[in-house]
Amino acid sequence: GEQVEQRPPHLSVREGDSAIIICTYTDSATAYFSWYKQEAGAGLQLLMSVLSNVDRKEEQGLTVLLNKKDKRLSLNLTAAHPGDSAVYFCAVINNYAQGLTFGLGTRVSVFP
Amino acid sequence: DMKVTQMPRYLIKRMGENVLLECGQDMSHETMYWYRQDPGLGLQLIYISYDVDSNSEGDIPKGYRVSRKKREHFSLILDSAKTNQTSVYFCASRTGGEQYFGPGTRLTVL
Numbered sequence: 001g002e003q004v005e006q007r008p009p010h011l012s013v014r015e016g017d018s019a020i021i022i023c024t025y026t027d028s029a030t031a032y033f034s035w036y037k038q039e040a041g042a043g044l045q046l047l048m049s050v051l052s053n054v055d056r057k058e059e060q061g062l063t064v065l066l067n068k069k070d071k072r073l074s075l076n077l078t079a080a081h082p083g084d085s086a087v088y089f090c091a092v093i094n095n096y097a098q099g100l101t102f103g104l105g106t107r108v109s110v111f112p
Numbered sequence: 113d114m115k116v117t118q119m120p121r122y123l124i125k126r127m128g129e130n131v132l133l134e135c136g137q138d139m140s141h142e143t144m145y146w147y148r149q150d151p152g153l154g155l156q157l158i159y160i161s162y163d164v165d166s167n168s169e170g171d172i173p174k175g176y177r178v179s180r181k182k183r184e185h186f187s188l189i190l191d192s193a194k195t196n197q198t199s200v201y202f203c204a205s206r207t208g209g210e211q212y213f214g215p216g217t218r219l220t221v222l
Binding site for chain 1: 147202204
């Protein structure tokens, strides 16, 4: 089945700097890609989703890049601020009816 | 605004007791899910429900069962809870390719 690797597991970022999180997946039929943010003690907040026919998507200081050839998905947080401190998960799916396959998460800490 | 609710938020049970976790959504989504989240293992899929009384096992269904009698409610049941079922449980509902998660239930089985 699908396997997703996410790196790095931890990321410390100075306020105002950028942070990049990368996920690689194994199934070339993967159709839908999502990024979630989880703050301490909370549920998963959907940040952004892209279909497999999208290479790049930008929203509110976040950029998602999809490289299907390399089976790589990335999330770029531009100009990080303290509110970005959280755990970020990538999640993929090749059949909408099935469950998501998640990466293990990246804990992002933004310091002044 | 997509909203998924879960009750209770925290629960402590003794080994062998029965556990009922409730999930609700007001968006009339057909498909709902239960996941558990454990350190080092990430989120794992327990069960999927495609609609009322239409449920399917996920990746780790052993020790769990589910009930969906109304589209807006999806319950996770642990008959005779075990200590290794201590975890945070998340419910989600789906529209298109996007899944929306509830706030989670932290279950401790002593």
